[in-house]
Amino acid sequence: MTKIAEIKEESPSLNLTVKIVTVREREYENDKGKGTYYFGIIGDETGTIPFTAWVFPPTVRQNDVVELRNCSVKAYNERLRVYVNSRSEVVLRPNDTMEVLRTYVEYKVKNLTTRDQYVAVSGIISGIQERKYSKDGKEGIVYNGFFRDETGTVRLSSFGVKLKEGLKAKISGARVQEYRGRIRISVNENSVITPVEFPEPQIPLYRITELANGISGIEISGICVLVGERSGLIMRCPECRRRVEGDRCEEHPGETPVKDLYAYFTLEDGTSTIQVSAGKDAMKGYTGLDVEELDYTPEERQSVSEKVMEKFLGKPVLLLGESVMSGQGLNFRALEVHPVDKNVISRVESLMKREVN
Amino acid sequence: MIPGETRRREPSMWIFSRELKETTFVEESTDERVRPFVITPLGTRVKRILFVGNITSISSEESNTKAVISDAVGSFYVNASNREFSILQKEKLDSYSQGNLVTVMGRVSSLRTEQGGLYFTIFPEKIYEADENTRLFWTIMTSSSAERKIMAIKEASKLEKPEALSLVKLGYTREEAECALRSVKHYPGADLAPLIDAISGSTASARVSETVNNAKEQLLAVIRTSEDPKGCRYEDILSAMEGQGVERQTVDEALNLLGTEGEVYEVSLKRFRAI
Ligand SMILES: [Zn+2]
Numbered sequence: 041m042t043k044i045a046e047i048k049e050e051s052p053s054l055n056l057t058v059k060i061v062t063v064r065e066r067e068y069e070n071d072k073g074k075g076t077y078y079f080g081i082i083g084d085e086t087g088t089i090p091f092t093a094w095v096f097p098p099t100v101r102q103n104d105v106v107e108l109r110n111c112s113v114k115a116y117n118e119r120l121r122v123y124v125n126s127r128s129e130v131v132l133r134p135n136d137t138m139e140v141l142r143t144y145v146e147y148k149v150k151n152l153t154t155r156d157q158y159v160a161v162s163g164i165i166s167g168i169q170e171r172k173y174s175k176d177g178k179e180g181i182v183y184n185g186f187f188r189d190e191t192g193t194v195r196l197s198s199f200g201v202k203l204k205e206g207l208k209a210k211i212s213g214a215r216v217q218e219y220r221g222r223i224r225i226s227v228n229e230n231s232v233i234t235p236v237e238f239p240e241p242q243i244p245l246y247r248i249t250e251l252a253n254g255i256s257g258i259e260i261s262g263i264c265v266l267v268g269e270r271s272g273l274i275m276r277c278p279e280c281r282r283r284v285e286g287d288r289c290e291e292h293p294g295e296t297p298v299k300d301l302y303a304y305f306t307l308e309d310g311t312s313t314i315q316v317s318a319g320k321d322a323m324k325g326y327t328g329l330d331v332e333e334l335d336y337t338p339e340e341r342q343s344v345s346e347k348v349m350e351k352f353l354g355k356p357v358l359l360l361g362e363s364v365m366s367g368q369g370l371n372f373r374a375l376e377v378h379p380v381d382k383n384v385i386s387r388v389e390s391l392m393k394r395e396v397n
Numbered sequence: 398m399i400p401g402e403t404r405r406r407e408p409s410m411w412i413f414s415r416e417l418k419e420t421t422f423v424e425e426s427t428d429e430r431v432r433p434f435v436i437t438p439l440g441t442r443v444k445r446i447l448f449v450g451n452i453t454s455i456s457s458e459e460s461n462t463k464a465v466i467s468d469a470v471g472s473f474y475v476n477a478s479n480r481e482f483s484i485l486q487k488e489k490l491d492s493y494s495q496g497n498l499v500t501v502m503g504r505v506s507s508l509r510t511e512q513g514g515l516y517f518t519i520f521p522e523k524i525y526e527a528d529e530n531t532r533l534f535w536t537i538m539t540s541s542s543a544e545r546k547i548m549a550i551k552e553a554s555k556l557e558k559p560e561a562l563s564l565v566k567l568g569y570t571r572e573e574a575e576c577a578l579r580s581v582k583h584y585p586g587a588d589l590a591p592l593i594d595a596i597s598g599s600t601a602s603a604r605v606s607e608t609v610n611n612a613k614e615q616l617l618a619v620i621r622t623s624e625d626p627k628g629c630r631y632e633d634i635l636s637a638m639e640g641q642g643v644e645r646q647t648v649d650e651a652l653n654l655l656g657t658e659g660e661v662y663e664v665s666l667k668r669f670r671a672i
Binding site: 261306309310312313353354356379382385388389392 | 406408409410411447500502523525526527530531533534535537538539541542570572600
């Protein structure tokens with residue numbers, strides 16, 4: 041029998057006794073027809089490893105102890121993974137129990153993806169707010185806030201486990217999820233939070249090509265090459281947030297539309313391109329236009345439009361905000377827009393000097 | 398177009414004029430109406446570029462306007478005709494004059510002469526007024542992007558069987574890795590040293606002219622506040638500027654620039670007045 045900690049390289053055949061830590065199933069379809077495969081994490085006293093099973097007894101459940109005979113180990117996505125296929129044998133050991141040493145791959149916030157569901161991350165816990173909730177007749181507290189390292193920020197939530205504001209911590213066993221195009225993490229009673237020391241992280245500045253996931257608290261810079269014609273002073277339905285062309289939202293005719301100011305533009309930095317939207321606060325800071333002081337008249341809309349074009353079109357800017365995954369790919373929501381001045385230039389210069397590896 | 402595929406706008410590449418000038422490879426176009434991609438010595442596959450530069454010469458005729466626009470290491474040749482699709486760009490270009498800083502986004506067009514030489518012209522799609530910060534920002538972004546490609550090319554040429562993944566594992570982006578592979582493929586054994594030297598000096602050169610441009614404003618102020626009826630003496634300008642920490646060489650360059658731009662004229666020998 042091989043122990044998981046002993047698995048260091050690819051192997052065509054080995055035998056393991058493990059506990060099923062997590063297991064999920066998924067349908068697949070290929071030229072031979074449809075089928076179901078299973079994947080998740082297995083573990084023993086020495087560690088954990090992801091697995092994929094093309095053939096698996098459907099009676100096997102989470103927390104069961106099983107013997108895997110003649111399984112193989114291959115690298116997938118640069119990580120070793122155990123494969124159970126038609127040559128392998130899976131034997132359920134219903135009377136056995138096993139303590140699993142959970143090990144998690146350490147991630148930087150920027151690289152978090154839902155492909156790896158449970159991870160270890162190190163960063164600062166901030167913006168924590170408590171909220172009581174009741175579910176299935178039980179009362180509990182949920183803590184919501186943010187988790188930030190030198191590569192970005194994600195939303196953090198915890199059901200039950202208290203989170204300490206401002207704590208620099210390593211969270212082992214944080215769960216990664218994606219919600220509305222943004223990555224978020226959560227902790228539960230199985231996660232381990234240990235205080236760690238590291239220097240205060242700066243807000244990271246990225247080249248557009250480096251953005252991959254929906255994370256916040258990041259900066260990008262570039263030149264605005266196209267500005268959406270509909271940018272400017274608009275009316276929005278307060279319910280669905282959609283732009284209203286007439287007097288009322290077609291779907292929510294009972295709601296009174298509210299004024300909003302926004303810009304929609306294409307930013308390029310020579311490495312790639314991204315669609316950006318900037319809301320009223322960002323617009324106020326950058327253009328000086330305050331939506332509260334503007335009247336929704338054709339003249340005012342026209343002059344706002346011209347001002348937006350003048351401030352954005354062809355101009356270099358630094359944006360603070362978040363990347364959001366949408367159907368069309370990655371977009372950027374700017375919370376702050378700044379002109380490129382000497383300070384920005386020196387930040388860009390030091391970012392660019394960052395060595396390859 | 399493949400059904401279901403949404404048409405993506407081709408993003409602009411940021412490259413120096415020198416990288417384009419040394420390009421010898423143009424992809425074959427399968428469709429005559431579609432302009433082919435060119436592949437530069439650094440492997441950049443480009444059809445649309447964006448650059449920030451100084452208009453060093455501009456000549457406007459009814460049928461077209463030609464401009465030479467220089468970046469830190471050379472010049473781009475821009476041509477806007479009065480045909481329907483480009484008339485707006487021609488008008489825009491006509492509104493600028495020599496010495497203006499502009500940002501140009503445009504399509505790269507190549508022409509091969511009978512002798513085999515390859516010449517590139519930029520057909521502008523967008524022209525914006527630029528300033529010193531825009532130029533310095535563009536220069537830094539462009540030179541660092543070129544430097545990363547150069548490093549990737551060096552790595553790729555060390556590999557026995559160059560593959561994008563091996564370069565990505567070293568920390569290069571997918572695009573940089575592919576540029577390196579294209580460079581190795583289309584410019585085998587090419588001597589990139591002169592291009593590399595030019596690019597590595599680009600930021601410094603953009604900074605020098607930035608210093609000069611800053612000095613211009615100070616210098617103009619000095620000349621304007623001079624009460625000498627015969628014009629401000631060169632020696633007085635120099636001592637005022639040196640008092641503000643500006644070196645003599647910078648003063649001379651700024652003075653030349655102001656002369657070319659018509660902001661300042663020489664009343665008599667070594668005496669200056671602002672317009
Ligand atoms: Zn609505």
